[in-house]
Amino acid sequence: MPGIIPAPTSFELHEGAAPFRLDDGSRFVVNGAEAAAVAETFAGRVRAATGLELPVVEGEAGASDIGLVIADGASGGSPEGYTLESGGDGVRIAADAAAGLFWGTQSLRQLLPPEIERADASRAPSGGWTVPAASVADSPRFAYRGAMLDVARHFFAVEDVLDFVDRLSLLKLNALHLHLTDDQGWRIEIESWPELTGIGASTSVGGVGGGFYTMDDYRCIVEYAAARFITIVPEIDLPGHTNAALSAYPELNCDGVAPEPYEGVEVGFSSLCASPERAEATDRFLIDVTREVAELTPGPWLHLGGDESLATPHADYLDLVHRMTRAAVAAGKTVIGWHELGASTELPRGTVGQYWSHVEPEADAARFTRSFVEQGGRVILSPADVAYLDMKYPGDPEGPLGGTLGLDWAKGPTSLEEAYGWEPVGIVPGIGESDILGIEAPVWTETIATVPELEFMVFPRIAAIAEIAWSPSVAAGGSRSEADFAARLAALGTHLDELGVAYHRVGGVPWAMPGDAPAPRAEASAGLPAH
Numbered sequence: 001m002p003g004i005i006p007a008p009t010s011f012e013l014h015e016g017a018a019p020f021r022l023d024d025g026s027r028f029v030v031n032g033a034e035a036a037a038v039a040e041t042f043a044g045r046v047r048a049a050t051g052l053e054l055p056v057v058e059g060e061a062g063a064s065d066i067g068l069v070i071a072d073g074a075s076g077g078s079p080e081g082y083t084l085e086s087g088g089d090g091v092r093i094a095a096d097a098a099a100g101l102f103w104g105t106q107s108l109r110q111l112l113p114p115e116i117e118r119a120d121a122s123r124a125p126s127g128g129w130t131v132p133a134a135s136v137a138d139s140p141r142f143a144y145r146g147a148m149l150d151v152a153r154h155f156f157a158v159e160d161v162l163d164f165v166d167r168l169s170l171l172k173l174n175a176l177h178l179h180l181t182d183d184q185g186w187r188i189e190i191e192s193w194p195e196l197t198g199i200g201a202s203t204s205v206g207g208v209g210g211g212f213y214t215m216d217d218y219r220c221i222v223e224y225a226a227a228r229f230i231t232i233v234p235e236i237d238l239p240g241h242t243n244a245a246l247s248a249y250p251e252l253n254c255d256g257v258a259p260e261p262y263e264g265v266e267v268g269f270s271s272l273c274a275s276p277e278r279a280e281a282t283d284r285f286l287i288d289v290t291r292e293v294a295e296l297t298p299g300p301w302l303h304l305g306g307d308e309s310l311a312t313p314h315a316d317y318l319d320l321v322h323r324m325t326r327a328a329v330a331a332g333k334t335v336i337g338w339h340e341l342g343a344s345t346e347l348p349r350g351t352v353g354q355y356w357s358h359v360e361p362e363a364d365a366a367r368f369t370r371s372f373v374e375q376g377g378r379v380i381l382s383p384a385d386v387a388y389l390d391m392k393y394p395g396d397p398e399g400p401l402g403g404t405l406g407l408d409w410a411k412g413p414t415s416l417e418e419a420y421g422w423e424p425v426g427i428v429p430g431i432g433e434s435d436i437l438g439i440e441a442p443v444w445t446e447t448i449a450t451v452p453e454l455e456f457m458v459f460p461r462i463a464a465i466a467e468i469a470w471s472p473s474v475a476a477g478g479s480r481s482e483a484d485f486a487a488r489l490a491a492l493g494t495h496l497d498e499l500g501v502a503y504h505r506v507g508g509v510p511w512a513m514p515g516d517a518p519a520p521r522a523e524a525s526a527g528l529p530a531h
Contacts, residue, residue: 144438
């Protein structure tokens with residue numbers, strides 16, 4: 001069945017009406033430069049898969065054309081909203097802004113046959129390049145809809161990150177948080193501190209090799225993501241999780257002695273030094289690093305971590321938080337921090353807190369999270385027991401390269417049903433809808449070293465998180481039907497098959513069975529109920 005993930009605000013399939021059909025006379029018809037840029041991004045994929053010329057032109061759209069229009073009021077004033085009409089008289093996507101127009105093309109991408117994901121025109125769908133007759137009106141629930149990729153524990157090459165960005169865009173996620181630094185590795189070039197990517201980038205979990213992004217590499221990722229309306233959010237994790245930096249520069253350590261590079265998975269043992277004797281070096285480090293990363297990052301945010309600083313005395317922690325957040329603000333960025341950063345009552349106004357405790361908050365997590373709102377900020381929700389994509393699946397299925405993957409500390413394993421079945425409002429007492437900037441699904445890579453392993457853990461659960469972040473809540477008139485989601489997920493799976501994504505075929509979803517795809521394992525995830 002045709003369907004879209006995340007579920008649109010409104011979707012009507014016109015049964016019996018003539019479909020739209022792409023042919024060798026089809027064009028992308030636009031009404032200006034911004035619409036043309038969106039059209040070219042989408043046309044690149046469609047041309048490759050179909051072999052059609054599909055020129056981008058201005059003018060009047062005909063019955064074989066895809067019209068892309070940006071106009072005030074076209075999507076009710078939402079900058080990410082859009083409308084889509086398809087049928088025998090063509091496809092028309094309209095939006096108030098370029099972002100909404102792009103998200104409309106991603107809905108069209110899902111309505112096209114899955115062969116649209118192919119990188120060459122070697123195989124056309126048996127029924128041709130058709131789109132069912134349908135009407136869509138859509139806009140997102142939350143402004144921030146993200147995923148986090150930990151490239152510090154295990155490094156992922158630029159081309160792998162670009163592929164990940166493309167997968168995120170299909171699901172209308174608009175932020176990629178890159179966890180660039182941790183105890184096991186420093187992954188971004190800092191010109192003024194070159195050994196961060198010398199000694200600091202040489203390791204990873206298990207000693208399987210390091211790596212880092214040059215400034216040009218990082219710019220490439222940022223530009224590719226921006227063309228798909230995804231903002232890169234870099235994270236420099238401070239003041240804990242800093243062994244890679246401390247091993248590269250002895251002067252950042254209180255005793256002046258650099259520790260050995262670290263290849264394990266423990267946390268909470270490293271910290272920047274807050275002592276007056278090291279103040280000059282520490283402040284220079286904070287100022288230089290935040291400035292250089294900010295200069296490379298056009299997006300508004302700089303994530304400064306702040307979590308699990310167990311080796312930092314509390315007074316030192318508050319002092320270092322003050323110094324590092326001021327450095328980021330001086331570099332022109334709005335700070336995001338894990339919820340522990342809310343222990344400070346002197347955060348820069350507007351600082352965003354990222355909640356990573358459970359659906360039922362533990363210890364001080366709720367209090368710290370409310371602190372951000374009390375100080376003029378908002379909250380990103382990433383409850384670990386439902387949104388962390390590195391949690392094991394039920395049944396601990398074998399990964400695509402053998403062995404099992406993931407962790408289970410966050411009340412794991414985490415099923416697809418659990419990833420889909422939570423409501424953001426009410427998790428943190430005192431935090432309402434307007435206090436929530438958005439939702440993010442992190443994937444930590446202590447146990448994940450390759451792209452197939454990453455894809456196996458991320459998909460399909462990220463589709464559930466994307467739907468929670470985009471689609472209307474039940475309270476606002478939306479529907480959270482597990483059976484409907486499972487059917488739409490099966491349709492998405494055919495696109496993932498064509499992309500070669502090594503997703504986990506959880507139980508309870510009527511996945512298509514291409515000849516080269518393995519059958520679901522009997523002991524696989526409990527997933528969603530059969531229907």
